[in-house]
Amino acid sequence: MTRLFRTLLLVVFLASPAALAQQARPAHPPGAAIASAHxxxxxxxxxxxxxxxxxxxxxxxxxxxxxxxxxxxxGLGGGGFFLLHDAGSGRDVFVDARETAPASATxxxxxxxxxxxxxxxxxxxxxxxxxxxxxxxxxxxxxxxxxxxxxxxxxxxxxxxxxxxxxxxxxxxxxxxxxxxxxxxxxxxxxxxxxxxxxxxxxxxxxxxxxxxxxxxxxxxxxxxxxxxxxxxxxxxxxxxxxxxxxxxxxxxxVKEREPIRFRYRDWEITTAPPPSSGGIALAQMLQILEGWDLDELDAAPRTHLVVESMRRAFRDRTFYLGDPDFVQVPQRLLTSADYAAGLRATINPAKATPSDMLSGERTPLEDEETTHFSIIDTEGNRAAVTQTVxxxxxxxxxxxxxxxxxxxxxxxxxxxxxxxxxxxxxxxxxxAPEPGKRMLSSMTPTFMQSGERVVALGTPGGSRIITMVLLGILGYDAGLGAQAVAALPRYHHQWMPDVVEAESGAFPPEVAEALRALGHTLKLPGDEAAGGRGSSHVWGNLQTVEWNLRDDTLHGGSDPRNPVGKAAVEAVAR
Incomplete structure (x- = not known):
């Protein structure tokens, strides 16, 4: 290959849209962003x-x-998960500070x-x-x-x-x-x-x-x-x-350092929590199941139906396979593979709910209704997504x-x-099951998202609903919403057993709720005591998220409007 030909190839490559986007990408955020619950x-x-x-x-x-x-x-008497990104090395690390069982607690x-x-x-x-x-x-x-x-x-x-x-x-x-x-x-x-x-x-x-x-x-x-x-x-x-x-x-x-779970969803690279969190594996399953459909092209009821069916299948697997990886063999590679998700997708009928007792299994775990989360991006591009609880x-x-x-x-x-x-x-x-020094299974799911256009950190409290709230946040960002709109999204949830779709007040317009029931779903809505389940409270969670928009080099924070003492802010802190 001649030097002239190599030069021409380089010119063509540098003029391509992908290369121009890469060249235009800012090296550092224009400031820092923090979103927390207080x-x-x-x-x-x-x-x-x-x-x-x-x-x-x-x-x-x-x-x-x-x-x-x-x-x-x-608090100091509890534990948490720190998902960290070091901009200098490009390394992500998951710091596991989950509580452990005392030897006496059999x-x-x-x-x-x-x-x-x-x-x-x-x-x-x-x-x-x-x-x-x-x-x-x-x-x-x-x-x-x-x-x-x-x-x-x-x-x-x-x-x-x-x-x-x-x-x-x-x-x-x-x-x-x-x-x-x-x-x-x-x-x-x-x-x-x-x-x-x-x-x-x-x-x-x-x-x-x-x-x-x-x-x-x-x-x-x-x-x-x-x-x-x-x-x-x-x-x-x-x-x-x-x-x-x-x-x-x-x-x-x-403290244990663990390798985060990584997978792709459409144009996003998702980096999230490994066991003893159940959230990352569940997110990988749900999002890779949903990648088989163009959700943006669907009306609200059929889109919600597919999302609920993905939740149902991920939570079924959570029950049987997940625990502290230092004590039990977690089939993480299988559960997070795109092929396994494709197999689960094939079991979904787009026109009918799958009764949970028809999925193989006999059994179901969880986390708390409280907990707290915060997200940070600094001026160097370092990131932290941290969820902690008592x-x-x-x-x-x-x-x-x-x-x-x-x-x-x-x-x-x-x-x-x-x-x-x-x-x-x-x-x-x-x-x-408890064993001396073993970490209990958690739903805490601090998560990073990155595409060619945006860098995001997000997470929330909310018990087993943490996982599905983070899922809905990811889908919101993928649909083009900004940080504050993602933090305010209405929320719904299914956890395999009990076989009930729970939702916040106003999450489903009457016509969507009616269509979901027609598909065979049992809904538990605020004030509705007819359905089973643990009840559906008026509002859920306390999602905190920050976003670096690479297209215009701006920072944004989103603090859940359900929590009046939370705060998301952006500040031009000197590097």
Whole structure:
């Protein structure tokens, strides 16, 4: 090949639309974007970026402040998943800080003398608590990916814990729902009844013990929480209420780094959560099933029918195959393959619902209705999508005295009694049975999307509905919606068993609901008590998303309008 011919080929290539698009793509975002469930957390993230931190330092700040201001949803006594993208290396990593089972928490310990399931023990107090993972994640992310000392990233949370923040409506309502459990324990009463009364909307809520715990974590790293003064108080507080923790198992907690799940949907590369999250595998199945149809060309009812049928099949597989990959063999490669999805697609009748009991299987798991999520893009293009939780409202309700740490009740996410539904009406079997040090199955699904035109981070709380809300968010972005419109999308859900389509208020216009019923679907809508299922609440989730539009080099944030204290913001932070 002559030099002239090679030159001509290069000119032709550089003039092609694909090459021009690649050349025009901006190297860095024009600023930073953060979306979280509380404005104080979003502000803390920008404070850390302005101090010279990157997205990973900011993620610690946002997470820690959410741990202070959202005890209803998450905290140091819980766990979470950090999906991170390092722009410099192009590497994605999934930091697994899910809680683990104490050695004492065998299935037999959750049975009453007559052999029936002890629901109270599974949901409330010391036996409902898994070993927390979130503080270890702060240390891990700061040491491996951040630029700033942990003390700098935790400073906003320490300040908010000490100085206080105004109680918001969801906090006050949630406490009333759980106060009978919360007020069982002296350490919890010291925190939440410090004024002599239950927290009231608008009053300042201070947590000096939590501020001290955060200070020790900032000063001493892992040992500041899992050993020493705080570790001893955590073990003593749990055991004083009848639990059986040991200092050794608390101090042996480890964060795990895992390879994210990656797959393509149309023009998007999706990067998402691997086991012990069930969300990534389910997303891969649902989206690759749906790729067989042009959803944009379909009317609302047939499009919703196909989406529901994809949900049904993914949740059936979730039941049987998924658990902690360090303890069970998860057939991830098979379940996420396009060929397997094609086989599932072939079982869908576009004109009729498939009854769930016609899909092979006998069995169903879950996560919480609360939880919290935030998304970050910084000026270098680093990204963080983080979902964290304590499971139910205010977790176990137990605060070990002197720590300020409200502990999770994630043990209920295990299959504590095979075939017995958990707090959310779903059940599990051996793959998700508790074992010492094992992580319980989760639905948390922090996710990245990237195409030639847009880069996105998104996620949400919402129990098993997390997975389907993220699915609908991805479909919304694919349809051309912007970040705020995606955060506001109406939501619906199917989880195989019970065989019911749930939906928010207004998600289905009357004619769409009628058409879905005509296709054979059973709908459970707000206020409708005729259908089975665990009920359908008025609104779901708290989706937080950020978007970098590569076409015009702009940043956008979307914060769920269902949550009035959330905040999405864009700021021109200097690199």
């Amino acid at each position: 404005e104080l957390a979003t502000d803390a993230g920008f404070e850390t970026l302005r101090a010279g931190g990157n997205a990973f330092d900011a993620a610690i700040s946002v997470s820690a402040v959410l741990s202070v201001v959202e005890p209803i949803s998450s 299935q037999e310990r959750y049975l009453k003398p007559d052999g029936s399931f002890d629901r109270d023990r599974a949901m409330n107090g010391p036996w409902s608590v898994g070993i927390p993972g979130l503080p270890a994640a702060f240390v891990h992310v700061a040491e491996k990916y951040g630029r700033l000392p942990l003390a700098t990233s935790l400073a906003p949370a320490i300040r908010v814990a000490r100085e206080g923040f105004p109680v918001y409506a969801r906090f006050a309502r949630g406490y009333q729902q759980r106060r009978d459990v919360m007020e069982r324990y002296p350490g919890t009463r010291e925190v939440f009844l410090a004024s002599g009364e239950a927290p009231k909307e608008g009053e300042l809520f201070r947590q000096p013990d939590l501020a001290r715990t955060l200070e020790l974590l900032a000063e001493r790293g892992f040992d500041g929480f899992y050993r020493g003064e705080v570790g001893a108080k955590l073990v003593a507080g749990v055991n004083a209420e009848g639990g059986e923790w040991t200092a050794e198992e608390l101090a042996s907690y480890t 499971n139910l409202l205010f977790g176990s309700g137990l605060v070990p005295p002197g720590t300020g740490v409200l502990l999770n009740n994630e043990m209920d996410d295990f299959a504590l009694k095979p075939g017995t539904p958990n707090a959310f009406g779903v059940m599990g079997y051996d793959a998700n």
